[in-house]
Amino acid sequence: MDRRQLLKGGAAIVGVVPFARAFPVFAASADQIVVVTGQTINSLDLHRTGTNRPSYQVAINCYDRLVTFGTKTLENGDISFDYSQIEPELAESWTTSEDGLTITFKLKPDATFWDGRKVTAEDVKWSFDRAVSVGGFPTTQMKAGGLSRPDQFEAVDEATFVVKLDAPSKLSLPDLAVPVPFVINSEVAKAHATADDPWATEYLHTNPAGSGAYKVARWDSGQQIVFERFDGWVGGPLPQVKRVIQREVPSPATRRALIERGDVQVSFDIPDKDAAELAEKMTVYSTPIANTIHVVGLNFAFEPFQDPKVRQAIAYAIPYEAIFQTAAYGRGAPLWGATDPITDASWPRKSPYFTDLDKAKELMAASSFANGFKVPLSISTDLASWMEPTALLIQEAVGKIGITCEVEKIPGANWRTAVLVEKRLPFHLENFGGWLDTPDYYFFWAYMKGNLFNSSNYENEELQKLTEETLPMAQDDPEYLPKIKRMFEIAFADLPRIPLYQPALNVAVNGASGYQFWFHRQLDVRPLSVAEG
Amino acid sequence: MRGRGTAILLRIAQAVPVIFGVIVISFVLTRALPGDPAVQFAGAAATPESIEEVRKALGLDKSLPEQFAIYLGDLAQGDLGQSVSTGRPVLTELAARLPASLELTLTALILSCVVAIPLGILAATRPGSWVDQLCRLLVTAGVSLPTFFTGLVLIYVFYYVLGIAPSPLGRLDFIYLDPPHVTGFFLIDAALAGDWETWVGALKQLILPAVTLALFTLAPIARMTRAAMLTALGADYVRTARAAGLSRHKILYGYAFRNALLPVVTTLGMVFSFVLGANVLVEKVFAWPGIGSYAVEALVVSDYAAVQGFVLAMALLFVVLNLVIDLAYSVIDPRFGAEAK
Numbered sequence: 001m002d003r004r005q006l007l008k009g010g011a012a013i014v015g016v017v018p019f020a021r022a023f024p025v026f027a028a029s030a031d032q033i034v035v036v037t038g039q040t041i042n043s044l045d046l047h048r049t050g051t052n053r054p055s056y057q058v059a060i061n062c063y064d065r066l067v068t069f070g071t072k073t074l075e076n077g078d079i080s081f082d083y084s085q086i087e088p089e090l091a092e093s094w095t096t097s098e099d100g101l102t103i104t105f106k107l108k109p110d111a112t113f114w115d116g117r118k119v120t121a122e123d124v125k126w127s128f129d130r131a132v133s134v135g136g137f138p139t140t141q142m143k144a145g146g147l148s149r150p151d152q153f154e155a156v157d158e159a160t161f162v163v164k165l166d167a168p169s170k171l172s173l174p175d176l177a178v179p180v181p182f183v184i185n186s187e188v189a190k191a192h193a194t195a196d197d198p199w200a201t202e203y204l205h206t207n208p209a210g211s212g213a214y215k216v217a218r219w220d221s222g223q224q225i226v227f228e229r230f231d232g233w234v235g236g237p238l239p240q241v242k243r244v245i246q247r248e249v250p251s252p253a254t255r256r257a258l259i260e261r262g263d264v265q266v267s268f269d270i271p272d273k274d275a276a277e278l279a280e281k282m283t284v285y286s287t288p289i290a291n292t293i294h295v296v297g298l299n300f301a302f303e304p305f306q307d308p309k310v311r312q313a314i315a316y317a318i319p320y321e322a323i324f325q326t327a328a329y330g331r332g333a334p335l336w337g338a339t340d341p342i343t344d345a346s347w348p349r350k351s352p353y354f355t356d357l358d359k360a361k362e363l364m365a366a367s368s369f370a371n372g373f374k375v376p377l378s379i380s381t382d383l384a385s386w387m388e389p390t391a392l393l394i395q396e397a398v399g400k401i402g403i404t405c406e407v408e409k410i411p412g413a414n415w416r417t418a419v420l421v422e423k424r425l426p427f428h429l430e431n432f433g434g435w436l437d438t439p440d441y442y443f444f445w446a447y448m449k450g451n452l453f454n455s456s457n458y459e460n461e462e463l464q465k466l467t468e469e470t471l472p473m474a475q476d477d478p479e480y481l482p483k484i485k486r487m488f489e490i491a492f493a494d495l496p497r498i499p500l501y502q503p504a505l506n507v508a509v510n511g512a513s514g515y516q517f518w519f520h521r522q523l524d525v526r527p528l529s530v531a532e533g
Numbered sequence: 534m535r536g537r538g539t540a541i542l543l544r545i546a547q548a549v550p551v552i553f554g555v556i557v558i559s560f561v562l563t564r565a566l567p568g569d570p571a572v573q574f575a576g577a578a579a580t581p582e583s584i585e586e587v588r589k590a591l592g593l594d595k596s597l598p599e600q601f602a603i604y605l606g607d608l609a610q611g612d613l614g615q616s617v618s619t620g621r622p623v624l625t626e627l628a629a630r631l632p633a634s635l636e637l638t639l640t641a642l643i644l645s646c647v648v649a650i651p652l653g654i655l656a657a658t659r660p661g662s663w664v665d666q667l668c669r670l671l672v673t674a675g676v677s678l679p680t681f682f683t684g685l686v687l688i689y690v691f692y693y694v695l696g697i698a699p700s701p702l703g704r705l706d707f708i709y710l711d712p713p714h715v716t717g718f719f720l721i722d723a724a725l726a727g728d729w730e731t732w733v734g735a736l737k738q739l740i741l742p743a744v745t746l747a748l749f750t751l752a753p754i755a756r757m758t759r760a761a762m763l764t765a766l767g768a769d770y771v772r773t774a775r776a777a778g779l780s781r782h783k784i785l786y787g788y789a790f791r792n793a794l795l796p797v798v799t800t801l802g803m804v805f806s807f808v809l810g811a812n813v814l815v816e817k818v819f820a821w822p823g824i825g826s827y828a829v830e831a832l833v834v835s836d837y838a839a840v841q842g843f844v845l846a847m848a849l850l851f852v853v854l855n856l857v858i859d860l861a862y863s864v865i866d867p868r869f870g871a872e873a874k
Contacts, residue, residue, distance in 0.1 A: 034707065040830065043620045049590050050574040050617035135586035136575055205620045221619050221626070222830075223703055223822045247702050249820040253685050254701050257693045263700045382833070413568025413835045421572050421584070452580065 031242035033512050033528055036249045036258055037268040041225055044216060045204040046179055047130060047138045056179045057522035061227055061244075063182035063210035064235040066091040066105050066124065066161070067173065071516055078285050079527075080517040083437040086173055089235045090119060090183055090211065091161075100168025105161045111234050113185040113211045121155035126186035128153045128163075130199045138180045144436060145175025146472075169472035171436050178435050179520055185209035213239050213526045223248055227525055240514075240529040265512035265530070268523050271385060275506035276329040286504040287517035288333040291442055292433030293348045294386065295497040296394065297419075300457045302375065302426035309367035311495040315353040316360035317397045324501050327389040332504040345475065345484040347439035351492050351499045357400060364401045372402025378419070378428040382412030387429045390500065419455050430455050431503065435519055439484055440470040447491060458496035463487055544859055548852040552845075556608065559844035560601055568835040574617050591617060604841070613845070614838030618831060623842035626827060631846065632717025633704060634816070634823035638808050640720075640739055641746035642801070649751045650797070653758025654790065657766060668755055675752035681814035684745040688818070691741060699737045703820045709734040742819040746812055750804050757800040761793035768792070794865050802858040806851055 039054035046059040070085030088094075091105040111119040129150040131138045142148065146169045154162045165172055175181070184204065192203035208216050213235060214227035227244040247264070249255045256274050259267040260281065275284050296318065298305040305311060320336040338350035364370065377395055379387035391407045398405060405427060410418055419425050432453040434441045444467050446453040447460070466487050473480050491497075505521055514527040571588035588594050592603065607614055613623035656668035691698035699706050704719055709731045712722035720739070723732035765771060766789050774784045813825030824843065831839035 036702075042618050048620060049587050050620060052618070135590070136583045139586075140580050140583050220822070221621060222630070222827065223820075245707060247820065249702065250817040250826065251681075251685075251820070254688060254818055254820060257688055258700055258702070261693060261696070261700070411567055412833050413566065413573065417567075417569045417572050421569070 031240075031530070033241050033244050033266065033525070033530060034264040035244060035246040035266040035268055035523060035525070036255045036264045037246060037523070038248070038250050038252060038255065039269065040222055040248055041219070041246075042221065043205050044208045044219060045201060046182065047134045047199070048201050048205050049134075049136050051137075053520075054522065056520050057524070058208060058216065058225070059179040059182045060212075060518070060520065060522060061214045061525050062208045062212040062216060063184070064090040064111070064119075064212050065177055065179075065182055067094070067177045068236075069174070069177050069519075074287070078287055078517060079515070080287060081290075081519055083174065083290070083519070086177060089177075090124070094173075096173075101165050103163045103165070103172065104156075105163070107159045107161065108234055109159065111211055112232055113188075113209065114215050114230055114232075115185065115188065115209075116232075117185065117187065118158075119183065119211050120158045121161040122158075123186045124161045124183050125150075125153045125155040126189070127184045128181055130184070131181055134199055134201070141178060141180045141435070142175070144441070145169065145172040147172070147175065147181075167472060170474045171438075171441065171472065174436050179522075183211065185211070211235070214244065217243070236526065239526045241525070244525045244528065246523075246525075259508050259510050262510050265510055266515070266523070266528070267508040267510075269521070270506045270508055272327075272329040272331045272504070272506060275331055275504070275508065278508045282508055282510045285507045285509065285515055285517065286331045288502040289433055289505050289521060290519045291347065291435070291437045292431060292503060293335060293442075293497075294390075294429065294431045294500045294503055296500060297425070297428045297430045297455045297497055298495065299423065299426045299428070299455070300459070300496065301423070304369045304373045304375070305426065305456075307367045307369060308494070309363045310369055311498075312353075313360045313363035313367065313401055314398060314403070315351070315495055315498045316356045316363065317401050318353075318498065318500070319355050319393050319397050320500065321355065323390050323393050326393065327386040328501060328503065331506060333502040335499040335501050342485050342488050345439060345481050347442060348499065348502050349488070353492075353498065355397075357397075360401045364403075370402075372404065374404045374406075375427045376408040376425075377405040378408045378410055378425040380412055380415035380419075380429075381409050382415060383429075383431075384409070386503070390429055420452050423455050423457050425455065428455065430497070433519075433521075437519060438475065439487065440467055440473075443467045443487055443491070444471055446497065454496075456496035458494065460490060460494060463490045463494075466490075541856075541860065541863075544856055548856070551852060552848055555845060555848040556605070556841075559841045560604060563835075563837045563840045564597065566832075566835055566840075570617065570835040570837060573834050613842040616831065616836050616839040616842075618834050618836045618839065623838050626839070627824065627842055627846050628717065630822060630824040630827050633821060634809065634812060634825060636718045636720065637739065637742055637746065637815070637821060637823060638805065638812060640743040641808065641812075642750060642805060644743055645747040645751040645754055646801070648747070649755035650758050653755045654762055654785070656755070656759045657762030658785070660763070665759075668759060672752040672756050675748050675750075675755075678748065679814070680745055680749050680811055681818050683748055684742065684815050684818040687741045687745055698741050699734075701741065701819045702738075703822055704738055705731070705734055706738065742812075742815050742821055745815050745818075746808060749811065750808055753800055753804050754797065758793065758797050761796045762789060765789040765793040791865065795862065798858055798861050798865065802854055805854060809847070809850070 041055045041058065043051040043055045044058045045051060046056055066089060067086050068089040070082040070087045071079050072082035074080050090107055090111055092108045094103055094105045096103050107119060107121060113119060132142045132148055132150060146165045146167060147163065152164045156162055188209040189200040189204060193200040213230060213233040215230050216225060217228035218226040224245060224247045229239055229242045231238070249258065252271050252274060255267050255270065258264045275286050278284050298311050298314065300306055320334065324330060324334055335348055335350050337354040338352050377391050379391045395405050395407055419428055419430060432446050434445060445451050447458055447463055448454060448467055449459045449464060466483050470480060470483050505517060507515055509515055511531050512528055513531040514529045516524055516527050518524050570591060571584050571593055575584045575587045592600065604614070616623050616626055619626055652668050656665040659665060688701050692701060705711065712719055712726050712728055712731050715722045715725055719735035720732060723735055771784060771789055774788055810825070812823065813829055815821065816823040816826045828840065828843040831843065
């Protein structure tokens with residue numbers, strides 16, 4: 001039976017139900033969900049050079065990792081991943097040695113790949129070797145957990161896999177739950193490997209070979225991906241939906257028409273404006289993105305910004321509320337105006353700054369640039385939806401304290417090079433989100449000297465030292481909280497980055513349920529189900 | 534006849550330096566673009582080392598002349614290179630997407646010709662009448678409405694409000710399978726396979742985007758037809774034909790229209806070329822998997838091979854198009870090639 005007959009069969013049954021025309025056609029077939037998104041999946045292999053972020057969902061939905069994060073219910077009732085809870089996926093159990101240097105995993109005995117072959121420790125080793133050897137992003141991400149060389153991985157027997165660390169780190173186990181260390185059917189992959197391509201990147205780019213909940217039934221680059229359930233999945237509870245069709249629709253207006261008409265059940269990653277408006281008609285999830293902050297970057301390479309008074313003056317001049325309402329339509333979480341002293345290590349957190357023009361003027365007058373100065377405010381054309389309104393509001397506000405800026409739009413292709421690699425933009429908007437959800441991880445990328453997301457050329461010895469110390473430290477270590485608190489203090493006093501707000505990931509759902517938010521900002525289709533009624 | 538043949542061969546020969554020029558310019562220009570593909574493709578959390586690894590993997594660590602030599606060598610073997618962003622050979626990608634764009638563009642052009650040419654003739658024969666006013670109105674509307682706007686309005690009215698158009702989800706709805714690939718044109722392939730259900734499905738998806746584009750292309754064609762017909766109708770040979778008492782029909786179509794056709798065909802060629810560029814927005818609105826959206830995506834991420842492949846494919850297409858137009862001239866105007874003797 002081919003796809004058409006199958007679908008027609010479903011449609012024919014619907015046809016006899018009274019008022020059937022009012023039902024969304026496909027939701028009625030009960031085992032299928034249609035998702036629309038504006039993003040393009042450009043590869044089925046996360047490890048390949050050039051694989052973009054939307055493609056990470058293939059690693060999630062089609063492959064298993066040894067472990068995964070648990071889920072928790074947020075205050076507003078939405079379900080989100082829970083960083084503090086590590087749960088089994090392919091591994092049945094694991095133990096960490098006393099010294100914290102060896103993690104031993106026992107694989108689930110009944111785990112099989114799609115082709116029926118048993119998942120063995122050898123497959124895990126091959127996959128991990130691949131992740132640390134191919135270079136680029138996967139290798140960098142593995143390093144975050146202290147995993148950098150193939151000799152750190154050992155397949156002891158069929159069901160026992162051992163990871164050896166050079167130093168104990170609290171990030172090692174969570175790093176095994178991110179999309180990168182997914183387990184590949186190594187025999188299938190090796191059969192397609194060549195001397196030039198020992199890791200079979202050419203083959204796995206278009207042919208996934210995993211043990212995950214869904215297989216790829218069809219992938220038309222630039223158009224759609226069709227996931228089909230693998231009934232032998234043991235990584236978690238078997239998904240309810242047999243088939244998930246994800247279509248790429250670049251125009252947000254078209255996506256909105258489709259979800260409003262009910263022809264599709266999920267519209268993933270919609271603009272804040274649409275989310276605010278659609279929320280009145282259907283379920284819209286707007287989850288603040290974990291460990292992600294939109295910030296104003298003040299580059300220390302630019303002379304006036306070396307004066308702390310100037311930086312603080314700007315922080316008091318920024319019209320936070322107006323930005324949050326205009327650029328984000330109130331979706332996400334505000335990150336300004338904290339009044340309480342810091343008592344916990346939660347991050348992102350509100351900065352102690354708020355809009356106070358008089359204070360800003362005072363600080364500016366007391367600085368060594370009392371007469372003001374000129375500086376371009378740089379934004380990326382690719383991220384114009386939030387950066388443009390934000391930049392205009394900031395431009396107007398700092399104008400009142402004598403800082404003249406012109407908004408400089410940088411083409412998307414050049415943005416990363418200019419802001420992150422060359423770090424040459426004096427005054428800019430920026431955002432960074434870390435997968436490993438702890439403040440020290442955020443600080444590592446955004447506040448350490450030379451690191452990629454430190455677009456402000458910021459350097460502080462004490463903060464540097466504290467970050468290095470807290471990075472591997474367990475969160476329940478008694479020394480952790482005091483150190484983290486000190487890091488927050490320094491960051492808010494020095495202000496290389498002025499936090500604005502935490503952006504939200506918006507998902508509209510019409511006829512489906514079970515949506516969960518994940519830190520990787522991609523759709524996990526496994527818990528989705530067709531909504532009743 | 535021999536003169537005409539030589540002229541055509543000459544035209545083909547002229548295309549060779551043009552294409553070589555396009556190869557050189559597209560190569561140099563893509564590298565002059567702002568943006569560093571190694572940074573782009575190294576991913577979110579890139580380190581300087583991983584960026585260098587990527588640069589090496591993409592062959593961008595070599596000198597420009599070296600890269601150009603490799604590119605030429607690949608081209609000679611018919612290899613347009615590999616697109617980093619999609620990870621597939623550029624040739625495969627173009628072959629998959631060009632037919633989608635061409636099918637849309639050609640349908641739109643046929644549609645607009647069917648409307649615009651009769652309209653232009655009618656307007657020219659009855660200047661100042663209601664037909665002429667209608668023509669003016671359509672032309673003004675066609676030029677002044679941006680394609681994405683027309684597209685969105687059509688979707689809003691026919692899909693969202695009235696619910697008579699299919700979901701704007703590309704070339705085929707979910708319930709259909711792509712017809713077996715022969716030409717890549719779904720209408721032709723489905724007809725060849727005798728699968729009329731898919732044919733109807735593909736046609737339904739095609740209507741709104743084609744109408745959107747047709748509204749846009751209608752203007753220059755109608756205007757040019759009207760102007761060319763007015764000139765022709767005022768020419769001496771028409772007056773002579775009228776004086777000789779030839780039938781109105783014969784004068785209009787046998788003499789005036791035939792002569793007015795040359796500028797119309799020229800306009801058609803120009804319209805075709807700019808529509809292929811302009812349909813990027815229509816492709817975005819209707820989720821049409823065409824070549825325009827591919828090229829834009831490639832440009833945004835500095836995907837060199839894809840951009841060069843696109844430019845080259847377009848250049849080849851225009852060379853062929855111009856050739857076809859010249860051949861059309863030779864059919865319309867028997868004097869073609871006379872000066873090549």
